[in-house]
Amino acid sequence: MSTLVMKFGGSSVGTTTALSQVLSIVLQEKENWSQLVLVASALEGVTDALIEAAHLAHLGNQRGYRRIVANLRTRHLALIEELPFGATERTALQADIDRLLFDMLDIYQSMSQSKAARAAVDASIGVGEKLSTRIIAALLRQNGLRSVAIDTTSLIVTDDVHGDATPNIPLTRAKIAQNLLPLLERGIIPVVTGFIGATAAGEPTTLGRGGSDYTASVLGVCVNATEIWMWTDVDGIMTADPRDVEGARVIADLSYDEVAELAYFGARVLHARMIGPLRQQQIPLRVKNVFKPQQIGTLIAEKETSRARTLKAVTSISGLGISAEQGLLRAPVNQLIGEALHAAGQMQADVMIASQSAAHSFTCLLIPTSAGPDAIHTTRQALEDHLVATPSNWRIQPITIITVISNQLQAWPQAAAQVLLMLGDIRVLALALGTSNCSLSLVIEMRDAEEGLARIHRHIISSG
Numbered sequence: 001m002s003t004l005v006m007k008f009g010g011s012s013v014g015t016t017t018a019l020s021q022v023l024s025i026v027l028q029e030k031e032n033w034s035q036l037v038l039v040a041s042a043l044e045g046v047t048d049a050l051i052e053a054a055h056l057a058h059l060g061n062q063r064g065y066r067r068i069v070a071n072l073r074t075r076h077l078a079l080i081e082e083l084p085f086g087a088t089e090r091t092a093l094q095a096d097i098d099r100l101l102f103d104m105l106d107i108y109q110s111m112s113q114s115k116a117a118r119a120a121v122d123a124s125i126g127v128g129e130k131l132s133t134r135i136i137a138a139l140l141r142q143n144g145l146r147s148v149a150i151d152t153t154s155l156i157v158t159d160d161v162h163g164d165a166t167p168n169i170p171l172t173r174a175k176i177a178q179n180l181l182p183l184l185e186r187g188i189i190p191v192v193t194g195f196i197g198a199t200a201a202g203e204p205t206t207l208g209r210g211g212s213d214y215t216a217s218v219l220g221v222c223v224n225a226t227e228i229w230m231w232t233d234v235d236g237i238m239t240a241d242p243r244d245v246e247g248a249r250v251i252a253d254l255s256y257d258e259v260a261e262l263a264y265f266g267a268r269v270l271h272a273r274m275i276g277p278l279r280q281q282q283i284p285l286r287v288k289n290v291f292k293p294q295q296i297g298t299l300i301a302e303k304e305t306s307r308a309r310t311l312k313a314v315t316s317i318s319g320l321g322i323s324a325e326q327g328l329l330r331a332p333v334n335q336l337i338g339e340a341l342h343a344a345g346q347m348q349a350d351v352m353i354a355s356q357s358a359a360h361s362f363t364c365l366l367i368p369t370s371a372g373p374d375a376i377h378t379t380r381q382a383l384e385d386h387l388v389a390t391p392s393n394w395r396i397q398p399i400t401i402i403t404v405i406s407n408q409l410q411a412w413p414q415a416a417a418q419v420l421l422m423l424g425d426i427r428v429l430a431l432a433l434g435t436s437n438c439s440l441s442l443v444i445e446m447r448d449a450e451e452g453l454a455r456i457h458r459h460i461i462s463s464g
């Protein structure tokens with residue numbers, strides 16, 4: 001028995017062209033595997049629009065969120081108009097779309113500042129996935145496959161960290177045994193909503209931006225998948241984000257550790273927390289381009305550590321650096337980190353790197369995109385308010401962490417030397433070797449980020 005879990009990202013489901021690719025991939029893979037499970041994201045841009053609508057609902061801006069809902073309705077209805085549905089399927093889909101969007105207006109109306117509102121936000125921003133999965137399942141049915149859309153509120157049980165929840169694998173496994181495996185046994189192809197889950201008490205949650213990847217990983221683990229394939233809009237995992245540098249190349253294979261570090265330090269091609277469950281169960285993961293299915297993409301699996309020492313990829317992520325010059329011999333770095341953690345904790349930010357000398361201390365804070373567009377501003381404000389009360393001369397500045405991925409970094413000190421050489425005259429504020437032994441991170445000023453990334457990437461390409 002072989003089971004393939006395939007996840008289709010926003011760009012893979014946003015247009016009729018992309019959806020016909022999805023259909024032909026499913027028709028093809030159905031012949032190769034005993035069971036298929038599909039996970040789908042919302043159409044590209046829909047989650048952003050839903051987050052904006054939830055924000056407007058909080059502000060009581062009824063006109064604003066109604067306009068967004070109306071645009072979403074038009075977009076989804078236009079998409080199904082272009083797809084070759086029969087009259088019954090199309091009418092049922094239109095009714096489904098209208099019902100889901102109508103329910104959302106109710107949710108927006110009820111939003112307030114309480115904790116319950118965070119569940120309401122999650123309920124509303126997960127609607128994009130409910131819409132897209134219904135369209136895909138209908139398309140498969142229309143083409144002779146047995147398929148049904150499933151909302152993961154009935155499958156993925158999470159903690160109650162709204163907006164960035166973590167699934168509980170044993171509880172999720174039990175739900176899946178009850179609600180998903182019987183469908184697979186009957187030869188049905190479930191199209192499951194990415195990104196969303198619910199607490200054990202049934203409150204809606206979401207898994208953080210890009211969370212459909214995480215859904216695919218958790219489902220894969222719980223159905224004992226043979227492989228998981230992530231279909232996206234690039235040819236695989238590349239030496240750098242092709243949107244940031246020229247000449248990025250596909251990497252044929254990576255280890256779980258390497259790809260987890262790459263994702264944690266900013267490469268949005270995969271959700272950072274999706275790797276842990278897969279590594280534990282040793283499920284191979286492939287990343288492939290939905291528009292070029294014949295290409296092999298990238299394979300992520302546990303490998304013998306290769307003897308070849310190469311710099312494989314580079315990524316970057318921006319945030320805030322806080323530094324202080326201290327008059328005292330013992331700089332109060334604990335206090336600095338305490339303040340930073342306090343501010344960061346409120347904003348779901350990570351403190352990624354801290355360093356200290358007799359005269360200086362430095363902390364680097366990272367605010368993930370899941371914390372929302374105002375997060376950097378709010379965190380900076382919170383820190384400035386806290387730090388003003390302390391006697392030191394704090395400086396807050398925009399910084400970028402550039403991370404290079406390689407294997408066996410501890411046994412290969414020349415790698416760090418090469419990277420520093422490549423940076424040349426760019427000032428390095430801090431440097432750290434990842435504990436997994438495959439990432440080297442350097443903090444530089446944000447204004448140097450583009451150049452720093454380009455220099456290191458050129459070196460990766462020329463030495464690879």
Ligand code: ADP
Nearest residue numbers: 009010011232234237238240241243267268269
């Ligand atoms: P999806 O909607 O399929 O989940 P995402 O937009 O979340 O797609 O992720 C794919 C994007 O990730 C690519 O378009 C690319 O710009 C970006 N990306 C960042 N780093 C990398 C990398 N190292 N390799 C490939 N893509 C990357």
Ligand code: ASP
Nearest residue numbers: 041047195209210211212
């Ligand atoms: N639709 C969600 C997002 O945009 C989840 C995902 O795409 O993976 O973040």
Ligand code: MG
Nearest residue numbers: 009210268269
């Ligand atoms: Mg993604």
